Amino acid sequence: MYARRVDGRTLTLAVSGLLWESSLVMIDQETQSLWSHLLGEAMQGPLQGKKLDVFPSSMTDWRAWRSRYPDSTVMLMSKTTNEYRRGVHLNELPLPTLPLPDALIIGLANDSAAKCWRFDDLRVELAINDRFGDVEVLVVFDSESGTASVFGRQVDGGMHTFRFEDNKLIDDQSQSVWDPVTGVADSGVHEGRQLSKLPGIVSLKPAWFTFHPDSTTWAPSN
Amino acid sequence: MVSKMSRSTAKSGFRIAILVVVGTSVGLAAYYVFVERWDDYQSAAKIAEQESHRLSPENPPSAESFFPQRAAPEQPVVTGYQIALTGEVADALNDDDLVLGVVIDGEARAYPINMMTGPEREVFNDTLAETPLAATW
Numbered sequence: 388m389y390a391r392r393v394d395g396r397t398l399t400l401a402v403s404g405l406l407w408e409s410s411l412v413m414i415d416q417e418t419q420s421l422w423s424h425l426l427g428e429a430m431q432g433p434l435q436g437k438k439l440d441v442f443p444s445s446m447t448d449w450r451a452w453r454s455r456y457p458d459s460t461v462m463l464m465s466k467t468t469n470e471y472r473r474g475v476h477l478n479e480l481p482l483p484t485l486p487l488p489d490a491l492i493i494g495l496a497n498d499s500a501a502k503c504w505r506f507d508d509l510r511v512e513l514a515i516n517d518r519f520g521d522v523e524v525l526v527v528f529d530s531e532s533g534t535a536s537v538f539g540r541q542v543d544g545g546m547h548t549f550r551f552e553d554n555k556l557i558d559d560q561s562q563s564v565w566d567p568v569t570g571v572a573d574s575g576v577h578e579g580r581q582l583s584k585l586p587g588i589v590s591l592k593p594a595w596f597t598f599h600p601d602s603t604t605w606a607p608s609n
Numbered sequence: 610m611v612s613k614m615s616r617s618t619a620k621s622g623f624r625i626a627i628l629v630v631v632g633t634s635v636g637l638a639a640y641y642v643f644v645e646r647w648d649d650y651q652s653a654a655k656i657a658e659q660e661s662h663r664l665s666p667e668n669p670p671s672a673e674s675f676f677p678q679r680a681a682p683e684q685p686v687v688t689g690y691q692i693a694l695t696g697e698v699a700d701a702l703n704d705d706d707l708v709l710g711v712v713i714d715g716e717a718r719a720y721p722i723n724m725m726t727g728p729e730r731e732v733f734n735d736t737l738a739e740t741p742l743a744a745t746w
Contacts, residue, residue, distance in 0.1 A: 388711050391734065391741035400732045400743045402684040405677035408664055411731055412677050413745075416686065421677065423670065424731075424745065430675035442742060444711045450704035452719045453695045459710070459717035462733065462744065463701055464690040464724045471722040473705040533707075589746070600666040 389427055390440035408597045425590065425598045443584040447568055448473040451532035455569050476506060476533030482591075490592040493526065493535040494602065495519050495585060501599035505592070508607060509535055513551040514567075516540065517605060524585060525549050526605070527556060529567040537587035538570045542577055681728045690733065695719065709746050714738040722746060 391398045396417065403414035403421055411424035420432030427439040445452070452459065474480035475491075482489050494503035502519050509515070509528035517524050523540040527549070540547050547558040549565070556565040563575025570582035596602055662668075662676035693701075701721075702708070708719040716738040725731065725746065733744040 388709065389743040389745065391743050397741045399686055399734050400745075401686045402681075402728050402731050403677070404679055404681040404683045404728065406680045407675065407677045411745075413732055413743075414683060421675075423675075426670060430670075430672055431677075435672055439743070442711050442713065444709050446707060446709055446722075446746070448704065449702040449706045449708055449719070449721070452708050452710045452717075453699060456710070456712070456717035456719075457696060459695045459719055460692050461695050461698060461701070461708070461719045461721070462690050462724070462735065463693055463698065463721070464687075464730070466721075466723050467726045467730055468723050469703075469706075471707040471726075472703070473707065475707070597664050598670050600664060600669050 388442040388444040390442060393434060393437050393439065408594075410594055410598070423598070425588075425594060441586040441588070443586045445534060445536060445568060445584075446476075446589045447529075447534040448532045451529070451534060451568055455566070473533040476535070477530070478506070478510065491589060492592050492595055492604075493537060493587045493589050494595050494599070495524070495537060495587055496599055496602070501595075501602035502605065503590075503592070503595050503599075503602055504535070504537075504605045506535060508605065512607070514549045514556060515605060516548045522585075525582065526587070527567045530554075532568060534568050535587065535589060536568065536570065537585040538582035539585060540582070542580055542582065684728050684731075687730060687733050690724075690735075692718070709744065711737065711742070711744075713740050713742070720744040720746075 391400065398415040398417050400413045400415055403412045405412040405421065407423060413422040413424055415422065418433040420429040420434035422429050427441060429435050429437045468483065470483035472480055475482060491506040492503040494501060497520065500520055504515060504526045509526065513528050515526040517526055523546055525538045525540050528535050545560065547560050549556055549558050556567045558565065561576040563572045563577040565572050570584055572578050572580045662674065664670055664674060668674050707722040709722060710717065710719045718737050720733065731745060735742055735744055
């Protein structure tokens with residue numbers, strides 16, 4: 388989910404019809420610059436070198452989204468497929484349209500580094516207290532909706548660690564109970580507080596490593 | 610006279626047959642080399658060129674390593690989508706359909722992945738909480 392404002396100008400993005408390493412290349416109608424989809428960066432044209440800001444978003448299921456955001460709106464058009472279901476994230480359905488075995492990840496990237504967490508690991512660990520650069524992060528998986536998210540672990544200026552217990556996301560310091568999709572504390576000392584959501588991107592491992600060749604992958608032995 | 614003529618006819622028929630066989634062979638060989646194999650040579654050259662542009666730790670993504678290949682014509686900007694309240698269109702999707710959800714300044718919106726596949730539908734220009742955004746995944 389990208390912002391379309393670059394240097395005070397609003398861009399209109401379209402599919403260029405070009406692929407780079409099998410990945411979508413977007414074109415803006417205002418300058419005809421070509422943008423890498425995964426990097427959000429203009430690779431060619433007048434805006435070469437500019438980057439689109441990323442809005443943190445959630446790849447979740449319809450039920451989870453509606454129940455958490457009852458006042459939400461939804462974009463509607465005709466369906467183009469029916470293959471993208473919660474089961475794909477839970478490893479109960481195959482990844483659509485891919486002939487080869489592949490693997491979902493959620494990744495974080497900045498100008499100097501990239502790191503990714505495999506869904507295969509998240510489905511087992513559920514809550515991973517980790518670090519990306521100098522940011523303490525929580526990578527969390529909601530098994531009910533198949534939602535992976537990355538949050539900061541600071542609450543009111545204090546560092547927290549998290550665990551899953553009885554299907555609940557709990558912090559070790561205050562024992563508050565948190566919603567693993569929204570990052571909002573539903574009960575406990577921190578009730579009503581919200582963890583800051585980081586722009587984790589759900590992608591496929593080969594594509595992630597093609598565009599972030601120096602990325603690291605979280606491993607259970609870390 | 611009759612037998613002489615028929616011998617001559619047989620002779621020229623034989624020559625024609627030889628010509629047809631040789632001509633067909635040469636034609637087939639030329640076709641094989643210049644048409645069938647030509648595609649192989651070209652695609653091999655293309656694959657080799659693509660391989661030389663592959664991204665890797667030694668050739669990381671950059672303006673210099675940018676090597677796009679045309680797979681389809683440029684697509685028109687997606688228009689014609691609707692924005693509805695989730696509560697009023699709960700049946701538009703299955704409960705387990707994946708959506709990409711975003712919250713900006715307290716305003717939430719979901720983008721159903723099953724409506725966002727294929728070259729015609731990969732990027733949506735939208736505005737939420739007066740913020741222009743590109744919904745894509």
